[in-house]
Amino acid sequence: MSLSLNRLITRKLLTIFTTSKRNFKVAVLGASGGIGQPLALLLKQNPLVSQLALYDVSKITPGVAVDLSHMNTCTLTEGFTGEDQLCTCLYGSSVVIIPAGLPRKPGMSRDDLFKSNAGIIANLTCAIARFCPCAMICIITNPVNACVPIASEIMCKCGVYDPNRIFGVTTLDLVRASTFVAEVNLTNPTCQYVPVIGGHAGATIIPLLSRSCPPILMSGTTRDTLTKRIQEGGTEVVAAKAGGGSATLSMAFAAARFANAILRGLNGEENVVEPAYVKSNVTASAYFSTPLLLGRCGIKENLGIGKVDQYEQDLICKAVPMLQKSIKAGVDFVKNLPSK
Numbered sequence: 594m595s596l597s598l599n600r601l602i603t604r605k606l607l608t609i610f611t612t613s614k615r616n617f618k619v620a621v622l623g624a625s626g627g628i629g630q631p632l633a634l635l636l637k638q639n640p641l642v643s644q645l646a647l648y649d650v651s652k653i654t655p656g657v658a659v660d661l662s663h664m665n666t667c668t669l670t671e672g673f674t675g676e677d678q679l680c681t682c683l684y685g686s687s688v689v690i691i692p693a694g695l696p697r698k699p700g701m702s703r704d705d706l707f708k709s710n711a712g713i714i715a716n717l718t719c720a721i722a723r724f725c726p727c728a729m730i731c732i733i734t735n736p737v738n739a740c741v742p743i744a745s746e747i748m749c750k751c752g753v754y755d756p757n758r759i760f761g762v763t764t765l766d767l768v769r770a771s772t773f774v775a776e777v778n779l780t781n782p783t784c785q786y787v788p789v790i791g792g793h794a795g796a797t798i799i800p801l802l803s804r805s806c807p808p809i810l811m812s813g814t815t816r817d818t819l820t821k822r823i824q825e826g827g828t829e830v831v832a833a834k835a836g837g838g839s840a841t842l843s844m845a846f847a848a849a850r851f852a853n854a855i856l857r858g859l860n861g862e863e864n865v866v867e868p869a870y871v872k873s874n875v876t877a878s879a880y881f882s883t884p885l886l887l888g889r890c891g892i893k894e895n896l897g898i899g900k901v902d903q904y905e906q907d908l909i910c911k912a913v914p915m916l917q918k919s920i921k922a923g924v925d926f927v928k929n930l931p932s933k
């Protein structure tokens with residue numbers, strides 16, 4: 594073999610070695626819905642996703658998977674429908690993302706979805722506990738504030754609970770906060786950072802505008818208006834869709850960003866930080882969203898709330914009892930499930 598060919602092969606091998614990534618199987622439950630389909634489209638383009646398993650009760654799911662499978666990316670995509678296929682869908686998954694369940698209509702609160710969605714989350718989590726108990730579980734389904742405790746209690750009941758692997762996806766609140774603040778600040782929204790903590794419903798959504806970067810030049814009224822708009826961003830979309838559902842495309846964008854953070858952590862990347870609603874002891878609420886350092890086993894470290902001013906402290910005080918009420922509803926729901 595000539596020296597130059599040898600060098601070429603060595604360089605090629607070196608490139609493969611230094612850029613090689615572990616690839617992961619990601620399952621989406623509720624994959625044929627308003628969020629599920631665009632989320633699958635985005636995940637199909639993520640180089641960290643080697644296998645994309647799409648599950649939904651809707652019979653179009655295998656078709657959605659065939660459609661996506663024609664995209665020339667390296668992610669193998671398969672569709673599953675019917676409870677008997679849930680096992681194959683979940684088996685070997687490192688990450689499970691759940692947007693299964695009903696969305697709001699105008700006039701409804703997220704809590705009004707509890708009746709229809711609590712049972713869906715409980716059933717799907719039972720299946721995760723059986724078929725991929727070590728997966729990172731990312732819950733989009735509303736009411737997130739109650740669904741995360743439901744999933745946690747189910748995993749606990751099944752003897753496979755790891756609080757570092759269960760997340761309520763609150764990323765859309767951060768995405769909205771960046772967008773709305775950038776509109777006021779006349780900044781590039783992709784470079785405008787605004788921390789948002791708490792939960793994912795109305796007054797439990799707490800934007801930390803005092804820590805926005807670049808900072809906002811705020812009057813009292815700007816602050817109230819911005820805070821309210823971020824807290825009611827979901828309702829703004831529900832009203833605009835006029836009975837046609839809630840945020841789907843911006844949510845898929847946000848969920849893809851969250852999934853990517855989880856995958857980068859799993860892949861061993863350092864300094865991956867993303868907030869989510871998780872089991873927590875940073876406030877009197879047993880679950881709370883704060884920035885998290887992510888790693889191979891999920892949450893490496895909860896980075897906590899950090900410095901807040903009096904305005905934000907008051908928002909936290911108002912949110913905690915509301916969160917406690919939703920959490921209790923979730924915990925009681927699982928307690929009252931008939932034992933199988």
Ligand code: NAD
Pocket residue numbers: 622623624625626627628629648649650651692693694695696697706710713732733734735736737762763764765766793838839840841844
């Ligand atoms: P959608 O009705 O368009 O889609 C939901 C999908 O779930 C449907 O395809 C349906 O067939 C499927 N489904 C229902 N029961 C199922 C089950 N048992 N197993 C598998 N699939 C099942 O609704 P959407 O607009 O995609 O919203 C989904 C959920 O996400 C809603 O609860 C909504 O409130 C919530 N949401 C959360 C956020 C957030 O920030 N966390 C943002 C937007 C929407």
Ligand code: LMR
Pocket residue numbers: 696697703735765793826827828830831839840
């Ligand atoms: C959102 O914030 O857009 C979602 O929680 C959906 C909703 O019902 O508002």
